Amino acid sequence: MKYETIGSPISYGGLQLKNRIIFAPTSMGLTQDEYFEKIRRIAAGGCAMIIIGDVPVLKGGFGPSLYTRKGFAFYRRLAEIVHKEDCRICAQLHQSDSNLAAMIRYLPGVLTHKISMQDLRVLLNQQVGPYITGMPVRKIRKITEGFGKAAQLARQAGFDMVQVHGDRMCGSFSSSVFNHRTDEYGGSAEHRARFAVECVQAVHRSVPDLPIDYKLAVRQENPHYGNAGVLVEELSVFVPLLEQAGVTSFHVTLANHSNLEDTIPGAKHPQFSAEGCFLPFCDAVRQYTSLPICGVGGLTSPDFVEKQLADGRIDCAAMCRQLIADPDWVNKTLHGQTGDIHRCLRCNRKCLGGIQQHQGVHCIYEGGNRT
Structure with missing residues (x-):
């Protein structure tokens, strides 16, 4: 079989890509040298673009910061590594919706192992609703404007595109599960979309010529999966508003704030075991936009991927x-x-399992074994 569509170039929201394969944003949990080498290998392997996950929007965010000399140098080095392999690079602009005060409160339990990391995830998710609902408007505007500043710095560091992380804080403001506000940021779908729209607008104002991908997190009901994000029936509101704000492409997936095994489903998942498991969400988004759509979800087979693209x-x-x-x-x-x-094999043993066990993302194939 020829894979003409996989190998064909595309203007992805105005950014020219040499083919149709993108490395999805991923938290690796590796040392810096290990991380650089893994990213280099993926870029050298032929993919068209790598999305660097969880780039903090504000100065106090977790992980390397665009606002510090060391953090900026880290991202500039990443861009150099990727570009050297004839690959594009995108910064996923991320704002956590974890309540820092709650994290501090739970810290003693974590340190004494009375609270497991999985338990901590559940506890922090329980705090998201009150945190989002009670956030002062002045803090909201500081965060949304921060997306614009972070985009400027990302461009200076060498990134070709930014992706607004539509899960986490954007997804929590979008979700009626978490957002119980009664002001202009809560209530109707239009109001719940406002936070994300303002984030995108801030990026567009700051760097008008920079393509803006949007990670569109879709929540599923019947059965219920994901707590953040947008219901399928709300896409008719969210998608046009985001497009009008300046989004140039959509990266569509399942909403988070649920078990990691749902958003990174294994081969035996009760709902998402099939290859291309999240592509039905792309079908729903396609009804409301002609912008490029990137799909994700257990994609492994060249034949299957070629058909979806073709x-x-x-x-x-x-x-x-x-x-x-x-x-x-x-x-x-x-x-x-x-x-x-x-x-x-979607076994999740060394990749998701590696993250959960604080060993970093690896694979059963590493070292030539399936152990």
Whole structure:
């Protein structure tokens, strides 16, 4: 089979990509040198763009900061590594919705192992609603304007695009599960969209020519999965508003604030076991926009991915676990070596499992073993 669509270039929201495969934003939990090398290998493997996950919007965010000399140098080095391999790079602008005061309150329990990390996740999720609902408007505006400043710094560091993280704080403001405000930021879908819209507008004002991807988190009901984000029936409100604000493409996936096994589903997941498990959300978004849409969700098979792209169901395909399992997936596919691909088994043992065990993201294929 020829993989002409996978290998074809595309203008993704105004950014020219050499093919249709994107590395999805991923928290790696690795040392800096290990992380740089893993990103280099993925870029060298042929994908068109790498999205760097969780780039903090404000000065006090977790992880390397664009606002510090050391953090800025970290991101500039990443951009240099990726560009050297003829690959584009995108910064996922991230604002946590974790209540810092609540985190401090739970810290003694974590340190004494009375509260596990999984328990902590549940406890922090319980605090999201009160935190979002009670946030002063002056703090909201400080955060939304911060997206613009962070985008400026990302451009200066060498990023080709930014992605507004539509989960986390944007997703929590969007969600009626968490957002119980009665002012202009809560209530109707239009009002709940306002926070995300203002984040996008701030980016567009600050860097008018910079393409803006939006990670659109969709919440599913019947059965219920995800607590943040947008219901399918609310997409008719959110998608046009985000597009008018300046979004140039959509990266569509399941909303978070649920079990990690739902947003990173294994092969035996009761709802999302199939390849392309989140693509039905792309179908729903497609009804309301002609902008490029990137799909994600257990994508591993070149034949399957080619068909989704060739049929126009999605414009780009994002992968995380598959490109960790085999960074050369794209090159092998385009050079007729699909039989040599290390196919992701979606076992979640060393990738998601590595993060949960604080060992970093790895794969069962590393070292040549399936152990």
